[in-house]
Amino acid sequence: MQTVRVNLGPRSYDIALTSTDPAGFAAFARRAAPKAKLALVVTDANVISHASTVASGLQSVGIHSQTAVVPAGEASKSVARLEALYDALAELPADRGTLVVAVGGGVVGDLGGFAAATYNRGLPLLMVPTTLLAMVDSSVGGKTGVNHPKGKNLIGSFHQPAGVWIDTAYLASLPDREFRSGLAEVVKYGVIQDPEFFEYLEANAAAILARRPDTLVHIVARSCRLKADVVEQDEREETGLRAILNYGHTFAHGYETVGGYGAWLHGEAVAAGMVGESRLAERLGRIPVAVTDRQVRLLTAFGLPIAGKPEWATEALIDVMRRDKKSQAGKLRFVLPTRLGHVELVDGVSEDLVREVLRT
Numbered sequence: 001m002q003t004v005r006v007n008l009g010p011r012s013y014d015i016a017l018t019s020t021d022p023a024g025f026a027a028f029a030r031r032a033a034p035k036a037k038l039a040l041v042v043t044d045a046n047v048i049s050h051a052s053t054v055a056s057g058l059q060s061v062g063i064h065s066q067t068a069v070v071p072a073g074e075a076s077k078s079v080a081r082l083e084a085l086y087d088a089l090a091e092l093p094a095d096r097g098t099l100v101v102a103v104g105g106g107v108v109g110d111l112g113g114f115a116a117a118t119y120n121r122g123l124p125l126l127m128v129p130t131t132l133l134a135m136v137d138s139s140v141g142g143k144t145g146v147n148h149p150k151g152k153n154l155i156g157s158f159h160q161p162a163g164v165w166i167d168t169a170y171l172a173s174l175p176d177r178e179f180r181s182g183l184a185e186v187v188k189y190g191v192i193q194d195p196e197f198f199e200y201l202e203a204n205a206a207a208i209l210a211r212r213p214d215t216l217v218h219i220v221a222r223s224c225r226l227k228a229d230v231v232e233q234d235e236r237e238e239t240g241l242r243a244i245l246n247y248g249h250t251f252a253h254g255y256e257t258v259g260g261y262g263a264w265l266h267g268e269a270v271a272a273g274m275v276g277e278s279r280l281a282e283r284l285g286r287i288p289v290a291v292t293d294r295q296v297r298l299l300t301a302f303g304l305p306i307a308g309k310p311e312w313a314t315e316a317l318i319d320v321m322r323r324d325k326k327s328q329a330g331k332l333r334f335v336l337p338t339r340l341g342h343v344e345l346v347d348g349v350s351e352d353l354v355r356e357v358l359r360t
């Protein structure tokens, strides 16, 4: 087992990473939440069997649990599903020590995490990600929330988990499309922080797609470390540093909102978003075309889209972008590469330039 520590003072926690020790979960949960007696396990219909293994592990260390199941898919990241979780917590009944355990992908983690952040003004949260995207991104760093019809993640809060338990063996049975979607966020870390990691992904694309266990452990561990490094320095996205994790996401949130939640998986939207934002950087003279080309090649090798769908109206996409959480007074801000492995937050990018990129 490997551990990635996220150092956040009193909110510090461990990300435990294993591919061979599923039984280690129970002791990890007990260490992460020493006083918990009761838990609500939140999961989706696709991973109920993983959730029941988790519930047995909790029981073995004296934590009795109930399970709330939401339909799989982005549409579950809604206020209506959140209310149902509040009902389940009230039914338990939950007190301040009750643990919320999110077993699933990004949707379950964000939704369950936001219920944990807000019920009783905050419950301890354990993340058990079962998708690549949740392992490398959404379960780490404390962003929780639900969508609004006008924009992705518009309702949310920061709530750090007490621990993250990653068993990469789950990835063996992950549907292909979900697996590829997670790779978009992995590629993102290479572009924004670590050119050597980007080269590793280029050189090992076939082994990654074949889901070779050692490569999976490496890419998950490296991604978690890179994300933790950013979160440790700017936990609540206040200094602008954490915003670098949003590379590709301004376009992506447009695609997801205009396309309808669920038309594309989040990572698919991020892949096309990274290419769009890289093209913006090119047009602003910040990077040579070769930087975009390498991303296009790698994302294509991973079977990911590199542009939005033509039927998604440019003006509707821009309207969503204006509501992006990075925008200030309606002015668009983007995270743009300056070279492979480095990005910057850029203010006041003209809407006409964005229109030009969206139309190419």
Ligand SMILES: O=C(O)C(=O)C[C@@H](O)[C@H](O)[C@H](O)COP(=O)(O)O
Pocket: 137, 138, 140, 141, 143, 152, 153, 185, 242, 243, 245, 246, 249, 325
């Ligand atoms: O953790 C972060 O910070 C990120 O921005 C990571 C993103 O990959 C993730 O999709 C995040 O949930 C997006 O946050 P948002 O603030 O743009 O809604």
